[in-house]
Every structure is written in structure tokens, then in C-alpha cells.
Amino acid sequence: MSDSPLRIHQIREQLRQQLDAGVFDKDHKLPSERQLSELFAVSRMTLKDALSALEAEGLIYREGRRGWFVAVPRLIYNPLSRSHFHRMVEEQHRRADTEVLSIQSELASPELMRVMELEPLTPIERLTRRRSIDGRAVLLVENCLVSRYFPDILKEDLTQSLTELYRQRYGYRNSRSRFDVQPAAAPASVAKALHLSPGQMVLKIIRVNYNQAGELIDSEFEYWRHDAVCIRIDSQCRVETEAILK
Template sequence: MEDRVNGEGSAPLYLRVRDRLANQIQDGLLPPNTRLPSERILAEEHGTTRVTTRLALAQLEAEGRIYRSNRRGWFVSPPRLVYNPTRDYSFSDNVSAQGRVPVTETLRVTPTEVDAWLATMTGLAIGDPIVRLRRRRQIDGRPVMVENIYLNPKRLPGIDTFDFNRSLWKLLREHYSVELERKQIEMFPTALVDPQAEALGVTAGTAGLYVTRCCRDAQDCFVELDEEFWLHDTLSIQVSVG
């Protein structure tokens, strides 16, 4: 099939297909979580090739307007979750407050030892004990984030015995009377690779956002290091200043 477009300017064809789909999303003709037709059907509807259609879909994915689920196809992205990484609040409470449905899954809890990377990040000594918690977060049934949390068992004795399908922040406050006073936060875009990509049900190389947050208590004792691997279309980072 030859690509054909009439009367839509001189932009590359895949961008014109992208514009049509983006307008349908913006106008509500394709609501959030709607499954898009197959690439073959979209190519027929827009009078173009599957290669061009694939380029248009990839552009929309890069913009966070649509997402691809392994073996299920393309879907319109839901509204982004407003997220402030400087605040101590429950993921579930934040998601619920925005009218969404949260789920937390504990994947693994492993007592281990501090390696060179953790020593650099936490200030602990190599070989010190540390507890690694791995969790997956869902919003409205869609996995959106995997996190590795490293907890200091000297500051939090018995921490590996708790149920982590709940707010860790509330657990620290209610059981250990810990207030997280100092936080060092880093964020940058990344490509999700396995095991994170597999846990989120996406193809390795999918765009993501990497967030680390290292927290200490009022006595400057290391409490937790949180590594978060988010799908890039799920967050709106908002931080209040002043």
C-alpha cells in the first residue's frame, strides 16, 4: 500500500497520523484506557502503511499519550498521578485521593549485606546488615512502578517481619516513631530493563523514570533508601517551593 494524505501540509506522514490520533484522544473520542485498533486496522483507516502507523504510535508512546502492554496491544494512557517525592505520604492514600484504585504487592523481602554501591548511597559500611524489600505498585489494575527499598535493621529492629502490603511510611511512624528529617532525592529518565520491565509487563527498553530517595532521621541515622522505577507516562512531578 502506498502512503497517501491529502491537504494536511508538508509534515512527515507519521506525524500527521500522530496528530489525528492525538486529537481523538484530546477530544475524548478515545477515552483513557481505551484499547486502540490493531496496527493493520489503523493503517487501513489512515490510508498508510503499518510501518508509518508504527512510527506514529511510537511517537505517541514517547509523549506518554498511549502505552503498550505486552501481548495485549496499545491503550490510551490514563491521567497522570500527581506525585511529590519530597513528601512522606502513603502511595495508597495519594492514589485514592485522586480517584484511582491502588494495589501494593510485596515481591520479596531479603536480609542481606551492604555492598559498595549501598555503602556509597547510605553511608553504612560494606558488610553491614540491610534488609531489601521489593514491591510492585498498581493503579487501576495496571502495574506502574517497581521499587527496591533498603532498610536499616539496626535502626528498625525486626523490620523484615512486617506485612509490607501497606504504607511503609505509616509503619515507620507508628511502630518505630521514626520521622524522616533529611532526604536526598535524585530523578532522571531511563530505559526500563529486566527484571523491572518484566515485572511491569513491558518490553525491555521501554521509557521509564528512575527516582532514588535516601532518608535519615533527626539524629542523621540512615533509615531507608528507596529506588523507584516508574513507567514514564504515569507521573506528574509537582513540588511546592516556599
């Protein structure tokens, strides 16, 4: 049989049956592309098309040159919830870790001025962190903090939740957030941190946060492995949070 869309569909369905049946453990490494292409008697290109379709569904994932792995369940992420990353992960009975990759004091770039509605030459702190679930790096996040709101913050433990740090150290409560969600090609720095190939698709979330006085105090640029997260909007979380805050 020629390498056709029908053949790609057949390979995808056969692999899905194996995955659904639990033949492979979660995070199990699949046979190499060469082995699978020989097994199904198809070209590497056809085999990659079938694997990419399963990756888009979140059933498997690829890590650079290491190969393909069986995906774990996606993290459920409700932007309307006030839960921070560690709490959100722990509530879903998973393990969260955060690693600080870099800290820079700089002036807001033109892009950041636009996103955060800042005046020219506004000093900011840019914090880049890699976040993992069950030991797997799934998120690179750049937090951009308006410096005047956070004196001496660089002396704090920045692996912890910034939401909790803002509340405990500075008395800020997050009263409003604005989100932009879009697919994007992974920049080289993001790809390296998340063990992707440059240009591989990620889910990019731009979030700006306001304190209880309505002041825009920080923004986040989140780059998620798209196979690791499910965005679920549940307005009940917002209702419950608003009731607590009143």
C-alpha cells in the same frame, strides 16, 4: 504520499484529535498496529513512530505484546510532600494497591554502599514491591532498609505504607530525603513486573531517607512507567510540613 516526518505528524495529530474528543474510553485498547497501518496506508515502522510520539506525551501506553491502550491521567507526584504512596493516590481520587514480590536479607552491594554511604558488610533488608493505580501496575520499588534500625520488620504487613510503619512501630519520622531523578531503560525484572518490553524507557527515582536524628535509615529505587506519573515540585508542601513538625 511517502512515509515522511510530515506523514508521521499527520497520523499523530489525527489520533490525538480522536483521543482529545473522548472517542476512546480510558484504558481502552486501540486497534492493532496492523489495522492502524492499513487504515493510514503507511508502513508499520511509520505507524510505530507516530504511536511512540503519543506515548511520550502520556496519551497512550504500550503493554508488552498486548498492544496499545488509552492512558489515564498521570498521577501528580510532589517529592517535597510527606504523603506516602497510598495517601497520595487516594487524595487524587484513585485506587492504590501494593503487592510484595520479594524480601531478601543480604549485605549491601557496592552500589548501595555508595548511595547510602554505608560501611562494607552492612546487613540490609531488600523489599521489592509492585504498586498499582486503578488496577494498573505503574511502579516497581525496591526499598533497602539498614537492618539494625528495623528489628523484626519482616514480621510486619509490608503491603502497608512503610512511612507509617516506621512512625508507629519504630518511632522514626522522615526529616529529610534526597532524590535523583533520571530516565532509564527498564531492566528485565522491572519490565516483567510492569508489563513492558525489556529496555523500554522508565522514570527511575533514587531516594534516600533520614530520620529525625539525621541517620540515613533506608533508600528507595523507584521505577515508574513514565506515562503514568508527573513530577510536580511545590515548595508550599514543604513549608506546611515543616510548620506541622515544629
